[in-house]
Amino acid sequence: MQRTLAYTAFAVVATAVNIGVQDVATRLYAGMYPILFSVASGTLAGLVVKYLLDKRYIFRFTAKDAVHDGRTFVLYSLMGVVTTAIFWGFEFGFNHLFHSKELRYLGGVIGLAIGYLSKYHLDKQFVFQQGAES
Numbered sequence: 001m002q003r004t005l006a007y008t009a010f011a012v013v014a015t016a017v018n019i020g021v022q023d024v025a026t027r028l029y030a031g032m033y034p035i036l037f038s039v040a041s042g043t044l045a046g047l048v049v050k051y052l053l054d055k056r057y058i059f060r061f062t063a064k065d066a067v068h069d070g071r072t073f074v075l076y077s078l079m080g081v082v083t084t085a086i087f088w089g090f091e092f093g094f095n096h097l098f099h100s101k102e103l104r105y106l107g108g109v110i111g112l113a114i115g116y117l118s119k120y121h122l123d124k125q126f127v128f129q130q131g132a133e134s
Contacts, residue, residue: 003058010053011116018046018112019105026101039091039108043084046112051076058120059128072127079122083115090114 022042029037051073055061063069087108094107 007054007058007116007120010050010058011113013053014046014050014116015109015112017049018042019108021045022105022108035092035095035104039088042108043087047077047080050116054123055128059123061128076123076127079127080115080119083119083122086115086118087111 019042022038025038025041026034031037054076055072061072063072088111090111091104091108094110095104098104
């Protein structure tokens with residue numbers, strides 16, 4: 001139960017980082033494809049935050065060295081490809097349907113929640129086996 005609560009709290013933190021970075025990016029970037037740029041920026045920021053929190057506090061994973069940590073991060077990122085597609089699908093779908101920044105963000109939050117639920121199981125089984133006993 002404690003792991004579930006911590007994972008949920010960290011998902012909320014990573015979601016807030018993701019949406020916050022998106023909002024800052026849309027305010028600062030005025031080039032081509034500003035929404036795509038903001039969503040990609042938020043995705044990257046949320047990914048790094050979530051990896052650091054999951055690795056240490058959820059899965060209690062200790063890498064052997066920097067190369068091992070890098071490989072683990074790449075695998076963690078690859079496990080997120082499908083879940084990112086879910087998140088992006090919701091966010092871009094809401095943007096297309098409602099043409100509203102607030103509702104686009106709501107779509108992103110819904111997509112992230114669905115994605116994080118499935119990502120936990122993928123990470124536990126394929127990425128962080130050494131610390132995923134419970």
